Amino acid sequence: MAAQDGLWYKDAVVYQVHVRAFYDSSGDGNGDFRGLAQKLDYLQELGINTIWLMPFFPSPLRDDGYDIADYRTVNPTYGTLDDFKAFLEAAHQRSIRVIIEMVLNHTSDQHPWFQESRSSRDNPRRDWYVWSDTDTKYKGTRLIFVDTELSNWAWDPVSKQYYWHRFFSHQPDLNYDNPQVREEMWDIMKFWLQMGVDAFRLDAVPYLVEREGTNCENLPETHEIIKDLRVRMDREFPGRMLLAEANQWPTDLRAYFGNGDEFNMAFHFPLMPRMFMGLKLEDRKPITEILKQTPEIPENCQWCLFLRNHDELTLEMVTDMERDYMYDEYAKDKAMRLNLGIRRRLAPLLDNDRRRIELMNGLLMSLPGTPIIYYGDEIGMGDNVNLGDRHGVRTPMQWEGGWNGGFSPADPEALYSPLMLNPVYGFQAINVQSQKRFEHSLLSWMKLLIRVRKTTPVLGRGSIQFLYPANHRVLAYTRRLGNETVLVVNNLSSKAQAVELELKEFRGSILIEMFGRNIFPRIGDLPYLLTLGPYQFFWFRLRRI
Amino acid sequence: MPEESILSDDFVRELMNVGDVDIVVGVPTFNDARSVGQVVQAVRAGLLKHFPRERSVIINADGGSRDGTQDMVRAAAISDLSVASDVHALRTLHSISTQYEGGPANGIAMHTILAATDLLQARACAIVSPESTTLEPDWMERLLRPVLREGNDLVLPIYRRPKFDGLLIRNLVFPMAKTLYGCTVREPYPADFAFSGELGSQFLSQDIWNQEQGRRGTELWMTLWAAIGKRKLVQSFLGTKTRREDAPSDLVAAMRETAGTLFISLDTYSALWHLTPELLEVPCLGCEPSISDGPSRLNRKRLYDMFTFGVKELDPVFLSILTSPTHDELKRLAGLPEEKFTYSGELWARTVYEFAIAFHKAIIGRDHIVQALVPLFRGRAHTFLTQNRDSSPEQMESKIDLLCKEFEQEKPHLTELWDGGK
Numbered sequence: 001m002a003a004q005d006g007l008w009y010k011d012a013v014v015y016q017v018h019v020r021a022f023y024d025s026s027g028d029g030n031g032d033f034r035g036l037a038q039k040l041d042y043l044q045e046l047g048i049n050t051i052w053l054m055p056f057f058p059s060p061l062r063d064d065g066y067d068i069a070d071y072r073t074v075n076p077t078y079g080t081l082d083d084f085k086a087f088l089e090a091a092h093q094r095s096i097r098v099i100i101e102m103v104l105n106h107t108s109d110q111h112p113w114f115q116e117s118r119s120s121r122d123n124p125r126r127d128w129y130v131w132s133d134t135d136t137k138y139k140g141t142r143l144i145f146v147d148t149e150l151s152n153w154a155w156d157p158v159s160k161q162y163y164w165h166r167f168f169s170h171q172p173d174l175n176y177d178n179p180q181v182r183e184e185m186w187d188i189m190k191f192w193l194q195m196g197v198d199a200f201r202l203d204a205v206p207y208l209v210e211r212e213g214t215n216c217e218n219l220p221e222t223h224e225i226i227k228d229l230r231v232r233m234d235r236e237f238p239g240r241m242l243l244a245e246a247n248q249w250p251t252d253l254r255a256y257f258g259n260g261d262e263f264n265m266a267f268h269f270p271l272m273p274r275m276f277m278g279l280k281l282e283d284r285k286p287i288t289e290i291l292k293q294t295p296e297i298p299e300n301c302q303w304c305l306f307l308r309n310h311d312e313l314t315l316e317m318v319t320d321m322e323r324d325y326m327y328d329e330y331a332k333d334k335a336m337r338l339n340l341g342i343r344r345r346l347a348p349l350l351d352n353d354r355r356r357i358e359l360m361n362g363l364l365m366s367l368p369g370t371p372i373i374y375y376g377d378e379i380g381m382g383d384n385v386n387l388g389d390r391h392g393v394r395t396p397m398q399w400e401g402g403w404n405g406g407f408s409p410a411d412p413e414a415l416y417s418p419l420m421l422n423p424v425y426g427f428q429a430i431n432v433q434s435q436k437r438f439e440h441s442l443l444s445w446m447k448l449l450i451r452v453r454k455t456t457p458v459l460g461r462g463s464i465q466f467l468y469p470a471n472h473r474v475l476a477y478t479r480r481l482g483n484e485t486v487l488v489v490n491n492l493s494s495k496a497q498a499v500e501l502e503l504k505e506f507r508g509s510i511l512i513e514m515f516g517r518n519i520f521p522r523i524g525d526l527p528y529l530l531t532l533g534p535y536q537f538f539w540f541r542l543r544r545i
Numbered sequence: 546m547p548e549e550s551i552l553s554d555d556f557v558r559e560l561m562n563v564g565d566v567d568i569v570v571g572v573p574t575f576n577d578a579r580s581v582g583q584v585v586q587a588v589r590a591g592l593l594k595h596f597p598r599e600r601s602v603i604i605n606a607d608g609g610s611r612d613g614t615q616d617m618v619r620a621a622a623i624s625d626l627s628v629a630s631d632v633h634a635l636r637t638l639h640s641i642s643t644q645y646e647g648g649p650a651n652g653i654a655m656h657t658i659l660a661a662t663d664l665l666q667a668r669a670c671a672i673v674s675p676e677s678t679t680l681e682p683d684w685m686e687r688l689l690r691p692v693l694r695e696g697n698d699l700v701l702p703i704y705r706r707p708k709f710d711g712l713l714i715r716n717l718v719f720p721m722a723k724t725l726y727g728c729t730v731r732e733p734y735p736a737d738f739a740f741s742g743e744l745g746s747q748f749l750s751q752d753i754w755n756q757e758q759g760r761r762g763t764e765l766w767m768t769l770w771a772a773i774g775k776r777k778l779v780q781s782f783l784g785t786k787t788r789r790e791d792a793p794s795d796l797v798a799a800m801r802e803t804a805g806t807l808f809i810s811l812d813t814y815s816a817l818w819h820l821t822p823e824l825l826e827v828p829c830l831g832c833e834p835s836i837s838d839g840p841s842r843l844n845r846k847r848l849y850d851m852f853t854f855g856v857k858e859l860d861p862v863f864l865s866i867l868t869s870p871t872h873d874e875l876k877r878l879a880g881l882p883e884e885k886f887t888y889s890g891e892l893w894a895r896t897v898y899e900f901a902i903a904f905h906k907a908i909i910g911r912d913h914i915v916q917a918l919v920p921l922f923r924g925r926a927h928t929f930l931t932q933n934r935d936s937s938p939e940q941m942e943s944k945i946d947l948l949c950k951e952f953e954q955e956k957p958h959l960t961e962l963w964d965g966g967k
């Protein structure tokens with residue numbers, strides 16, 4: 001796609017999808033690129049303008065594709081490289097950009113590089129991974145997968161040394177101190193950029209480099225590597241974008257924007273659990289506090305916001321007290337907990353309460369950042385905690401109430417994952433086809449929400465000022481860009497609320513409610529009184545007429 | 546302010562912003578700037594430690610302080626507006642303050658807090674005294690948990706007090722409340738206590754708020770009302786309670802609040818106390834010995850002098866209040882030298898009962914009757930101090946039990962006088 005606007009990602013509404021889970025065109029029980037291409041019209045109709053694809057590379061799939069065995073082609077289960085190219089072209093024809101995953105930090109232990117590396121200590125690729133005679137190096141490094149791993153070192157019986165891994169032991173970390181590794185990874189990125197992909201989500205970036213005496217996260221050397229990739233990408237492929245996956249505190253995350261010369265976007269991980277917390281507490285404090293702690297970022301950078309994704313709802317970036325609260329409120333059943341998080345989808349997390357689902361999506365679309373919708377959440381799909389790991393939130397997309405939910409013509413037993421079958425979230429109750437029929441379905445409402453968001457650049461690019469009304473159950477803020485101002489008022493409470501907003505600064509402006517385009521009273525000298533129903537929110541455009 | 550409302554419009558607006566809550570902590574104040582900050586900080590710490598998930602608000606009902614009391618309370622709030630707060634809290638903790646009309650009067654403060662508790666639909670309300678400088682964060686748990694988690698209606702404190710603190714409670718309120726109503730709680734006139742939102746609403750709906758009990762002694766009235774109504778009462782050991790060194794000591798006011806309230810209750814519950822009450826068992830949570838050793842700050846000589854002076858000065862008043870034998874005995878006592886002076890429990894019980902009858906019959910102005918009891922109480926206090934000078938805490942407890950028995954033994958005297966004798 002032409003890169004007319006280098007800041008396109010600020011206006012993006014991203015749809016995160018797993019090829020395997022979306023639509024099976026071949027009938028083998030797995031989604032594929034041809035199937036995804038067939039569903040592009042649906043995504044276009046939904047209103048999203050960017051697709052983020054989860055890993056689709058050849059992989060033993062022991063970490064749902066984040067264990068890559070070959071970076072330069074497509075997992076045959078999902079089709080061919082040509083299928084991918086066709087999909088990419090079809091997406092671009094619909095003005096939909098495509099973000100793909102790039103797992104820089106590690107490979108699968110089945111990757112030929114690792115197989116060579118472990119084959120002998122003299123192998124030329126030995127130094128492509130991090131090897132050690134002991135498992136005591138880098139002692140200050142935390143364990144991420146606390147439920148499954150006991151150490152960041154794993155013993156390799158073949159070459160009789162330990163190798164370093166920050167995630168699963170079958171995912172050895174690449175050695176970024178080796179210039180060959182860095183060159184090779186750039187070469188791979190170039191391969192996809194040349195094909196036309198618009199952006200990369202770089203997975204697990206804080207962990208690229210290890211240094212003794214540190215926690216091996218966010219090291220200066222890691223930033224240098226990112227900067228180098230960014231320089232090369234901007235030079236050769238202007239208008240493309242790098243998105244950081246770095247589950248860190250905002251102050252640590254800030255460094256990944258550099259001076260606007262590292263990542264273009266980064267996920268705001270700590271905000272997400274606090275949105276859920278604020279909703280359950282019926283108190284805006286968790287949200288405003290974390291955003292107050294969020295440092296300014298360079299003009300050309302953007303936060304990426306999400307409610308749910310393919311992983312657990314991570315609770316790494318909260319205090320112990322907050323984590324306990326989140327577990328008690330959102331994961332009473334221990335089966336819902338995984339690592340330091342909660343493996344559930346949006347709708348079940350919110351008790352399938354349409355008002356709360358709408359409010360949370362309203363926040364997602366109006367807080368500063370680029371929103372990401374996880375596939376299926378636009379229709380309120382459920383999860384299956386019995387599937388182990390995070391597979392419960394990666395079940396097949398539910399297209400219709402018929403055979404396999406319209407996902408695949410294969411025998412149900414052949415599906416990569418069982419479909420949701422229960423009476424509340426099963427495909428017969430929750431599916432695209434039925435929701436398309438009704439103007440007031442969640443799907444229809446999501447389309448409206450996205451459409452309204454896209455009527456103004458303010459929500460994507462504007463600044464934010466919180467209003468702090470005395471009623472703490474109400475979260476209110478203005479978003480401003482140039483002369484345009486949008487006022488957002490959210491009732492986080494399950495009860496109706498009255499709120500007085502101090503809007504003197506906008507005295508004389510008329511409020512125009514953005515969903516119905518109705519006119520509200522002009523702002524005067526007195527505090528502006530609004531009443532909001534349970535979980536209700538308003539977006540107002542302020543007009544001086 | 547609407548004529549019929551105890552709550553000002555501004556206060557209602559603040560309550561509207563607070564919204565429904567789980568916990569209200571009420572702090573009635575009047576010129577308490579020297580201690581209220583410390584108390585409110587401890588309350589805040591207690592709420593954050595023990596009830597981080599509950600919605601809580603600290604409500605200060607102030608009687609017109611001019612020393613910055615209200616500002617100190619408001620400073621305890623935790624919100625997303627707080628700058629660089631070192632306190633980590635899950636949610637907003639409101640701390641609001643209002644000045645009520647017609648003060649200072651603890652009863653009006655209580656009425657204000659009860660009305661706010663009712664409006665906010667709180668599940669529990671704790672009242673803490675701004676003078677409770679020994680209040681620790683854990684007191685919040687000890688007061689509120691029995692309501693929130695264990696379904697009790699009223700939680701009354703047990704303190705570890707210096708040996709000779711609370712003489713009025715020990716010599717008058719406790720024995721009389723036990724004898725007449727079977728109320729065995731050790732602090733029937735609590736400074737720090739808690740109750741359920743439901744009980745709070747019932748307090749609020751009683752027709753006392755324009756009467757004397759609704760102005761002073763209200764906390765004692767609440768205890769009696771709950772005990773008589775057989776509500777679920779529990780005592781909770783809080784810890785050490787000491788008086789602020791500079792706290793004003795106004796025995797006349799204290800007598801109005803305690804004896805006055807008890808005497809009024811005799812009218813209200815006449816049919817009840819005529820019967821032999823069933824003793825209300827009130828369990829004590831975490832109880833420890835409640836009397837600590839320590840020197841008395843009271844001047845016994847002065848108590849004795851004030852007694853003898855009072856008996857002389859108020860003789861015409863006593864003549865109208867007391868029966869002849871009691872009056873004569875008091876006169877005899879006033880003529881004894883200090884070393885031979887003993888105001889027995891039996892005589893004290895008769896004295897109190899006869900004052901109660903005079904109050905009931907309003908022989909003279911009721912307030913004068915209550916005030917006239919003050920010098921006699923000083924005489925009784927002198928004897929109590931003398932008798933317990935070398936007592937261990939256990940021995941002192943025994944003597945308080947003995948006094949209760951003397952109040953019981955003398956109860957027929959009260960009944961007889963009430964029912965027409967003099």
